[in-house]
Amino acid sequence: MSRSLNGVRVIDLSHVLAMPTCAMILGDLGAEVIKLEPSWGDDSRDFGPWIDKHGKNRSGYFISLNRNKKSITVDLKATKGKEILRDFIKVSDVIIENFRPTTMRKLGFGWEQIHEINPKIIYASICGFGHDSIEEYASRPAYDMVAQAYSGMMSLTGPLGGPPCRIGSSSGDITAGHFSAMGILAALHYRKKTGKGQYIDIAMVDGLFSMLLNAFNDYIAEGVIMEAQGTMDSHITPSQAFQTKYDWVIITAQNDSLWKKYCEVINRNDLIDHPKFKTNSLRTKNRKELLAILEPLMAKKTTKRWIDLFKKEDFTAFPVNNMKDMVENPQTRYRKMIREVDQTGLKKIRMAGTPFHLSETPGDIYAPAPILGEHSEILLKTILGYSQEEIAKLKEEKVVVPDLQV
Amino acid sequence: MSRSLNGVRVIDLSHVLAMPTCAMILGDLGAEVIKLEPSWGDDSRDFGPWIDKHGKNRSGYFISLNRNKKSITVDLKATKGKEILRDFIKVSDVIIENFRPTTMRKLGFGWEQIHEINPKIIYASICGFGHDSIEEYASRPAYDMVAQAYSGMMSLTGPLGGPPCRIGSSSGDITAGHFSAMGILAALHYRKKTGKGQYIDIAMVDGLFSMLLNAFNDYIAEGVIMEAQGTMDSHITPSQAFQTKYDWVIITAQNDSLWKKYCEVINRNDLIDHPKFKTNSLRTKNRKELLAILEPLMAKKTTKRWIDLFKKEDFTAFPVNNMKDMVENPQTRYRKMIREVDQTGLKKIRMAGTPFHLSETPGDIYAPAPILGEHSEILLKTILGYSQEEIAKLKEEKVVVPDLQV
Numbered sequence: 021m022s023r024s025l026n027g028v029r030v031i032d033l034s035h036v037l038a039m040p041t042c043a044m045i046l047g048d049l050g051a052e053v054i055k056l057e058p059s060w061g062d063d064s065r066d067f068g069p070w071i072d073k074h075g076k077n078r079s080g081y082f083i084s085l086n087r088n089k090k091s092i093t094v095d096l097k098a099t100k101g102k103e104i105l106r107d108f109i110k111v112s113d114v115i116i117e118n119f120r121p122t123t124m125r126k127l128g129f130g131w132e133q134i135h136e137i138n139p140k141i142i143y144a145s146i147c148g149f150g151h152d153s154i155e156e157y158a159s160r161p162a163y164d165m166v167a168q169a170y171s172g173m174m175s176l177t178g179p180l181g182g183p184p185c186r187i188g189s190s191s192g193d194i195t196a197g198h199f200s201a202m203g204i205l206a207a208l209h210y211r212k213k214t215g216k217g218q219y220i221d222i223a224m225v226d227g228l229f230s231m232l233l234n235a236f237n238d239y240i241a242e243g244v245i246m247e248a249q250g251t252m253d254s255h256i257t258p259s260q261a262f263q264t265k266y267d268w269v270i271i272t273a274q275n276d277s278l279w280k281k282y283c284e285v286i287n288r289n290d291l292i293d294h295p296k297f298k299t300n301s302l303r304t305k306n307r308k309e310l311l312a313i314l315e316p317l318m319a320k321k322t323t324k325r326w327i328d329l330f331k332k333e334d335f336t337a338f339p340v341n342n343m344k345d346m347v348e349n350p351q352t353r354y355r356k357m358i359r360e361v362d363q364t365g366l367k368k369i370r371m372a373g374t375p376f377h378l379s380e381t382p383g384d385i386y387a388p389a390p391i392l393g394e395h396s397e398i399l400l401k402t403i404l405g406y407s408q409e410e411i412a413k414l415k416e417e418k419v420v421v422p423d424l425q426v
Numbered sequence: 427m428s429r430s431l432n433g434v435r436v437i438d439l440s441h442v443l444a445m446p447t448c449a450m451i452l453g454d455l456g457a458e459v460i461k462l463e464p465s466w467g468d469d470s471r472d473f474g475p476w477i478d479k480h481g482k483n484r485s486g487y488f489i490s491l492n493r494n495k496k497s498i499t500v501d502l503k504a505t506k507g508k509e510i511l512r513d514f515i516k517v518s519d520v521i522i523e524n525f526r527p528t529t530m531r532k533l534g535f536g537w538e539q540i541h542e543i544n545p546k547i548i549y550a551s552i553c554g555f556g557h558d559s560i561e562e563y564a565s566r567p568a569y570d571m572v573a574q575a576y577s578g579m580m581s582l583t584g585p586l587g588g589p590p591c592r593i594g595s596s597s598g599d600i601t602a603g604h605f606s607a608m609g610i611l612a613a614l615h616y617r618k619k620t621g622k623g624q625y626i627d628i629a630m631v632d633g634l635f636s637m638l639l640n641a642f643n644d645y646i647a648e649g650v651i652m653e654a655q656g657t658m659d660s661h662i663t664p665s666q667a668f669q670t671k672y673d674w675v676i677i678t679a680q681n682d683s684l685w686k687k688y689c690e691v692i693n694r695n696d697l698i699d700h701p702k703f704k705t706n707s708l709r710t711k712n713r714k715e716l717l718a719i720l721e722p723l724m725a726k727k728t729t730k731r732w733i734d735l736f737k738k739e740d741f742t743a744f745p746v747n748n749m750k751d752m753v754e755n756p757q758t759r760y761r762k763m764i765r766e767v768d769q770t771g772l773k774k775i776r777m778a779g780t781p782f783h784l785s786e787t788p789g790d791i792y793a794p795a796p797i798l799g800e801h802s803e804i805l806l807k808t809i810l811g812y813s814q815e816e817i818a819k820l821k822e823e824k825v826v827v828p829d830l831q832v
Contacts, residue, residue, distance in 0.1 A: 024612035049612045069647035080643040154760045166744050169676040175748040176594020184746050186657045187593050188582020189637045198604045199781045205611035206430035206455045218786035226781035231595045239749035240776045241475035241486040251592045270575045340590045342581040343645035354560045370646045375605045375632035380624035
């Protein structure tokens with residue numbers, strides 16, 4: 021099957037989550053991703069959950085993020101290891117990494133060196149604050165939580181008047197991966213016209229900060245420091261999650277005619293034209309008083325019952341799904357958002373699919389995550405043209421580590 | 427200055443947030459984005475915060491999201507309005523929208539029609555559940571909160587044992603915009619090789635679901651339904667936000683040697699080898715008991731004081747920044763993440779910059795958000811080649827609405 025990025029080769033030095041997300045997306049879209057790992061493998065090979073038992077090729081975390089990639093293990097501290105990387109740079113379109121900002125320069129592969137080896141290559145890095153940063157942050161490692169806290173995102177997330185909360189997935193890492201993918205694709209477009217490669221410096225903090233919009237605009241325009249407010253909308257009432265008999269339901273009455281529908285369904289027609297609640301601005305102003313009426317009322321029926329009642333009126337009401345709800349959901353299956361992959365040496369493994377529903381070249385999972393070093397030999401032979409003797413020597417000298425077993 | 431996507435023309439029917447985010451990114455990267463608005467304008471022109479006073483060209487929300495775009499107002503229900511859209515489709519590379527799934531077909535511009543008008547065009551849509559969806563969701567409108575709740579993201583966000591919380595920015599909308607941008611860029615790449623356009627069907631729920639990773643993997647591998655846990659990490663202790671004297675600080679002790687450093691800084695060396703706390707798995711197991719010691723202790727000093735103390739040891743500690751902290755931050759300025767734009771007819775306006783730090787063709791803000799209908803005449807004339815008489819007639823018949831004032 022044709023894929024969008026067929027013919028694009030990515031040499032991937034990345035580890036754990038942020039840049040591996042970018043590499044996953046490029047791979048799902050058809051790029052050839054060559055994951056160059058140290059002898060002990062990407063650190064995330066040691067993260068659970070485990071498939072049956074502990075092992076570098078049995079990490080559910082690693083397997084789901086690294087489908088469609090190939091693995092070669094190279095010691096980048098060895099001179100011959102550096103030569104291998106140099107050879108890959110010569111024949112690749114893209115090189116990516118998410119080390120601390122100083123690591124690549126220390127290895128002898130700063131942007132100047134990479135660009136000299138192959139002026140057409142696109143080099144993208146992800147770190148917490150950017151390679152180009154004020155002194156204070158220039159060499160500091162940053163985890164997802166740092167980006168969530170530092171960017172302002174955490175101050176906006178959590179219950180009203182309560183403690184700040186993390187986004188429940190590592191969005192600081194993941195969105196940086198998305199921005200890298202967009203930057204790389206744009207740079208490939210530019211290169212087609214000009215032949216020029218370039219360097220892309222993505223910061224996790226920048227990525228989340230660029231997503232704040234309302235909170236940022238409110239501060240700039242009015243000096244208002246927005247705070248977290250649970251599931252509520254600062255301008256629309258009611259629009260939030262309500263506790264139901266055993267669970268939660270979200271509803272949103274975006275305008276006064278929807279408010280009327282809502283009141284009819286909850287059987288409180290007396291509230292429709294109530295002088296304290298009849299317009300959205302009144303409801304928002306008198307929110308506390310209104311919620312004191314609505315909360316106990318919404319808690320009387322189950323989520324399912326409420327959703328059935330609201331659906332009849334085409335009024336927006338949905339469950340707050342957990343992982344079980346989503347995995348067993350016919351919609352998730354219909355959209356192919358769970359895929360089953362034949363994992364080398366293991367049983368079939370389910371993983372999240374791809375949101376890229378393209379009619380001609382859909383995102384796809386066409387190969388399992390690699391065993392550590394699985395493609396070392398074949399890549400050296402077919403892509404770099406090394407001889408059998410050279411490869412044997414590299415193995416003997418432990419520059420390339422022999423393949424591990426599952 | 428050269429920009430990555432120079433020469434790419436996007437006809438943009440989108441409104442409010444999800445697809446306008448995609449259009450903003452394409453515009454920041456240099457695409458020519460032609461925003462085709464109804465006579466009353468994109469709904470978000472009526473969203474605050476306001477620049478000085480209420481008005482369709484004074485919405486801080488609209489202005490920040492629609493920089494770099496051009497605006498033409500067209501009545502798509504009128505026959506001549508449809509002709510204008512048809513003419514734009516003929517000469518564009520990309521068409522995007524985020525209506526309800528049925529709207530484009532009703533207007534006579536389903537994928538089949540669009541593709542027939544221009545077989546090379548790329549058409550991307552965003553909606554809550556996907557245009558291709560199970561019956562139940564096929565025509566339902568979905569807001570950001572719906573995507574956050576339905577995808578599972580909301581069940582993972584919030585305080586431990588507390589209510590579900592929204593991510594503090596509209597991530598369901600925004601990440602769908604990101605996925606659309608990636609899909610479009612990949613499709614442009616494919617088109618360069620094959621000449622073929624295609625259709626991209628992005629669902630907000632798919633986008634957030636694809637970002638859950640750990641929570642999804644834990645359920646698949648072990649049947650564990652992950653729950654929200656404030657700022658804590660389920661596998662690392664301590665790694666979270668602590669309340670300080672007036673505020674919060676995040677710290678993370680990712681391994682036992684960092685735990686030792688942490689204890690030294692907080693002056694509790696007795697905890698380092700404490701039988702209940704000496705390893706990460708012990709600390710995670712006895713978390714409640716440990717936090718009962720750490721929480722009051724961390725509350726005794728200010729955030730600034732803690733960060734200074736930890737920094738000396740190169741131990742990860744950062745503030746939980748709010749909007750004011752970020753806007754006044756030298757790092758935000760250094761990274762050009764706040765940009766000042768000369769807004770037509772208004773004062774200079776600050777808005778969030780772009781995370782695309784590309785060395786040759788950086789993302790950029792080179793034009794202000796358009797006044798409603800600002801470019802109607804010039805676009806009809808220069809791009810579609812309409813005569814002055816035709817344009818006058820279209821205005822007379824209110825197919826194209828005359829430009830409004832600021």
